[in-house]
Amino acid sequence: MTGPVQNLGCLGAKFTEPGHIAVVDLSDPDNPRQIDYPTFHASCDAVARGLVARGLGPGDTVGVYCSNRVEFLEVFYGAMRAGVVPVMMGILNSADTIHWIIDNSDVSIVFCETGLAGNLPADVPGVLVDDDGDDGLSTFKDFGPFEPFQPDADSVAFHAYTSGSTGRPKGVLLSHRAHTWVARTISEDRHFSPEDRMLVAAPLYHKHAMNSIKCVLHGGSTVVLMRKFEARSFVQAINTFKTTILGGVPTIFALILRQRDLIAGQDYSFVRLATIGGAPASDELIDNVAELFPNASINLIFGITETSAALFGSHPESGKRPRHSVGYPMPGNEFRLVDGESEDFGVLHVRGPGMMSGYAKNDAEYNKRMDADGWFNTGDILRRDAEGWYFFVGRSDDMFTSSGHNIYPAEVELVIERLPEVDQAVVVPAPDEIKHTVPYAFVVRQAGSDLDEAAIKQYVLENAPPYQHPRKVIFLPELPMTGVGKIDRRRLESEAVRLKENRS
Template identity: 65%
Template structure:
């Protein structure tokens, strides 16, 4: 007899009798909301009952257009308990994209922040989470016990939409089976336990933040939930709530370290784990993070919406992970690196594994393009060393050709950030009539540094092939971020193109 599939909405429910914090909501930093495990699970059950009372059936979809807040989690996990599919919607998306996602997913009801109600189509019912008066959100709930939906093997748990870097966002169908396995695997590999407190400031509609939440619940830990990332408030929250686990893109850590007046003299020895993903991190950044958090294990992580974040982890025999490696293959996954060299140790990552999505919703053409002979093309370039450890190089889409040479911006950025006076570096391509593309670099230099563009170029020529050195260096106070906290490369590339254009005389 086959093992029953667990309902993803119920992960961590074995802790529902433990009166310790599950969520500390800092969406209003001056008035934190602390909710323990019994209250959190009772609220999720009440949401599940409310959705059923509203007439929604298993397999139907609801939208969540909310900022980071406790209610987002109650809706998300409550819906899955009822077999209803939550569709998280990016709160920074323009109105046209929000409407497109709502139509594409065929959602029957949307829960939204009051300020975002105007982004929704008029003919789609919504529950305003912020409304006063009769408090429609609380009235929607139906308190009481709930028997969770028992999913079949491929039943969809939730449907996030990818960023749409190659067109419209694509809805990924993620199953209860796959993502219960993902949450349990990551939580185990990273050692989550009841004494952990993890801070989450990345948007919950993005896979990175939601993976963190699921790991917390599996471990019986607590999440410190921020509405958005603000460096100084983030540091204050770490100190006040004695956060043990941090996670973010390298940019987040770089911005934390820039708050030197706030972190100087503080003792952060209670932090045990700091994970970085989304882009390569320089040795300088890793060393500075290690100095700030002296007892923390610093781990580079990697994952995709379609194939999960449970691809790489610790070595099964406990061998130490090399610096910058995203880890050792997690049991059950299979990988291929497809590149021009043919040796299989460098190239675009193709995956087969238990955390894979079922497919793209209502988009068989894109699925056929990305799935080839049973292997999913992630679009990410990785390399494998002689011992079998894997390393993230960059997005295949980010790579550009200059004078016949392939340039991966991440490689150049790591080289630039090894300079002691460079806090952050981003490299983008600019069209060139002779070389096809040439690299420009945006640099955030260390406060008070006398660094010049010529010094940056000299450092590049000393430490990298000549085709990689930035032909122009632009100093900025800060790098722009997109909605999920990553560097907005598109905005920087557009600015670089503007700077590269010859100055035209103004018409009289």
């Protein structure tokens, strides 16, 4: 990137036409709010002025601790306009974790909802985003013109905290330079425009939703913002607002497809793009989504907080994306696959312009993941085909061994999900005295199915190596999910251990 670094908080600032809607806020579904671009920008400037009036400036940090609503975006982008660093805090975190994040990022003020204020330390003031009183955001704002902070190449824009599945979450430091490039690259690759309306229900404190917002603002599009995902409300929003772009994990799309009474007879030709990320999607799910949205490109996407989502996209010569591919390398990135049986299979290491600047107060972890030459170890296993398309295989943390064989759960899950009566499957390790671990499968059957354990085991034996077949199949009405909408594998792993111990 050449020339001055753009302030990430100013994304979409060129769109100033009154009535051009930036956000449709469905945090109160009975009272939708439509906020146009001039109003949104004025509120962002008012937040920036309010922060400066209280003595905060470049490098200071503030917390953003609320559910999906336009005020989250006003604080997030307004703070960055002042050079103040917003710290995204998950609303499902315990009070202890919130205290730890505040200390880890040196947060001085937290913008939060009234119902969450009790989780804040006594010595950290809260500004209530849903209150019009003296402690509310409307009072905090100072409306008027504002000259945005000019970042340099190393200026941190915001902190995003990882899920912390293996301990305390890590505060990822993300720069203005990196994420203005990310916003432009993804938005242009996916052709966001002022005519687009994107439905977002994933939590804004998670990278998937926040990257979506960046694309919306860069393209001058409209975001239809739900407080949280609920399948029937999601489908109703598609119907009401004619959203052209949808995104979510496979579970979200599987739940959409179950709302047969709401989708029956609807014409969804207006949907042009559906992005599916966070986990592999089965052939049947892809086919069903494509059938429901006949004019939509169905794109599997891949990215992690530390390296951005601007890694893979379209082929430069408009080549047709193979099924299950997460895309073709975007210009500017470098990739290598290591510790695999060939140069086309292994753990993905990345070097590129969208990289993080570090971890908050955790140089040891940063140095462990990032080498001296700028290569970051993602911990994700991918493969590359002869044409250069990449395919996600699984997390290296999820891979387990059985009698010396490496088992990648995603591969077995895709086999099970090819069965017509299976909606979803998750494969996890269970301890075994002889084989070290063996696969257990948790399966959601389609409504009305009487598919049994023996049929699933036999199908996998016929269509995969013998060591991959699940030694036990557990049927569930639905799979447990984390707060960001991903399948909770750790919970299922614990259940597999419990079931194994009870059988012993």
